[in-house]
Amino acid sequence: MNAHEHAAEGSAPDVHELDHHLGDYKRIITILSVATLVEFGISYVISGGSLPLFAGILILVAIAFFKAILVAKFFMHLRYDARILAIIAATPLLLASFINVICCFDAIKGPSI
């Protein structure tokens, strides 16, 4: 039984489980900080013209989503909680991403607004 299930049952959680989570939190804050610095570096490389804009955008967006997934999985506890909560979180984002891609194609191909 994990720390959140303990809390859900109204009992004090296991200290070893909490220690394990605390180690995860420290690793994640380190990764998030380093990834933000890397994003800055890539941004400067793009503005200097050493990296094609499209490739730079793809890398930056990939890093941003990687950071967002880490926050959702570890800080928001989706890694430890019931799977249905992750499905609730992911479903509207998948639908919205699909609509977003369609709109982008339309904007690129269509007349300027």
Place this chain on the structure above:
Amino acid sequence: MSQALSPTIDDLGQTEHSKRTLGFSPGKFAMWLFIAQDAMGFVGLLSAYIVIRSAHPGSEWIPTVGEYGWEGHQGLPPLAPVLTGINTFILIVSSFTMVLALDRIQRGNQAGLKLYLGLTALLGATFLGIQVYEYQHLMSEGMHMSAHPYAATFFLCTGFHGAHVFGGVIYLTIIWIRAMRGNFTAANHSPVELAGLFWHFVDLVWIILFTIIYLF
């Protein structure tokens, strides 16, 4: 006999029954539903930003010359990614202090809960202060909602997020006041966890917004 082993919803009440059978409280389920619909709002605004930007390629997007900006200025002012990067770091650290607050109350450490909850609210307020400073600077340089589609979508996306940070700081302050009154224990800390969920969502959204709006 079986009724004694498996208590019914009438025996436990809806909240406790939900916790035991599903592994999460109705409050947590409701918070995730709220976050899901709120995320759709952000995606809508961000989509508008991306689509309008796609339709204005190159220098059309952020005009550096022309009629925009005040007299004597050339075009719209550039954003300050370094200042906003520091703000991003502040928000990421506030997420860390929030999980530390939850960790402390799960261990029954009341003092740790109060300290880290207070720090989280303070870091959120600092983020808002820097955002207000940035807005003042941009507006003094002639960047207003009506100046250009770029300015309109910039203020809408970052302003909508700023409103969430403002709401989050109020939410955290209320939870902090309740913590000061000793309302939470290791076995009963659900409101702290729910406030944390909202705060991490605000951080998560900013991670995406910062990259798309400020870094390219």
